[in-house]
Amino acid sequence: MEELKRAVAREALKFIEDDMVVGLGTGSTTAYFIEYLGKLIMEGELEDVYGVPTSHQSRLLAIENGIPVVGLDEVDAIDIAVDGADEVDPQMNLIKGRGAALTMEKIIEYRAGTFLVLVDEGKLVERLGQRMPVPIEVIPAAWRAIAEEIEVFNAEAELRMASKKDGPVVTDNGNFILDARFHRIDDPLDLEIELNNIPGVVENGIFADIADVVLVGTKDGVRKMER
Numbered sequence: 001m002e003e004l005k006r007a008v009a010r011e012a013l014k015f016i017e018d019d020m021v022v023g024l025g026t027g028s029t030t031a032y033f034i035e036y037l038g039k040l041i042m043e044g045e046l047e048d049v050y051g052v053p054t055s056h057q058s059r060l061l062a063i064e065n066g067i068p069v070v071g072l073d074e075v076d077a078i079d080i081a082v083d084g085a086d087e088v089d090p091q092m093n094l095i096k097g098r099g100a101a102l103t104m105e106k107i108i109e110y111r112a113g114t115f116l117v118l119v120d121e122g123k124l125v126e127r128l129g130q131r132m133p134v135p136i137e138v139i140p141a142a143w144r145a146i147a148e149e150i151e152v153f154n155a156e157a158e159l160r161m162a163s164k165k166d167g168p169v170v171t172d173n174g175n176f177i178l179d180a181r182f183h184r185i186d187d188p189l190d191l192e193i194e195l196n197n198i199p200g201v202v203e204n205g206i207f208a209d210i211a212d213v214v215l216v217g218t219k220d221g222v223r224k225m226e227r
């Protein structure tokens, strides 16, 4: 599994050129990409490349690996964003947010000229929600009211609890995460919009219609899905 992640991360380097501003995703797959990108920059193979992190994790990793980091409000545009995903359907709609970084990820990836997704073949599903719940970032005071409201969508939502801290996971933005299991997601784009209409929802982990290229690591090599 780790080898498949490394393979897609290496392949993603082919999309990076001098003078690019690169959105740096969050998670274990992107961590390899950040490591390899840093190496190319440090060796002088790539020049004037800047990274815009999507989380504390990617910011720390970028600094550690020698990638110059800038904030979203310091750049005119993002040329490409590179990130992992938790599920990918045949239309390249995604579920993201296992690492609770979905809000900043979506803000940056929505604005990128190209959004490149890196997954292993185990993440491919026929229908979103088949394996993973949809993470929803919520304002803390509203978590219970939103969890109840989500039942209208034929789903059960659970407050995500932390493992190395007592109590709930707190996102980089100071909010809580609800993990919502939907019985069936027929229209990802529609559900993404509907969930964001609930007051107190900051963002949700359905990324419909924004991925441009998906690199899939398989035992037989890296496969490319494209719009």
Ligand SMILES: O=C[C@H](O)[C@H](O)[C@H](O)COP(=O)(O)O
Pocket: 025, 026, 027, 028, 029, 030, 083, 084, 085, 086, 096, 097, 098, 099, 100, 101, 102, 105
């Ligand atoms: O919040 C986390 C992100 O959406 C990750 O990009 C996603 O969970 C994939 O992570 P990994 O590459 O570790 O499977």
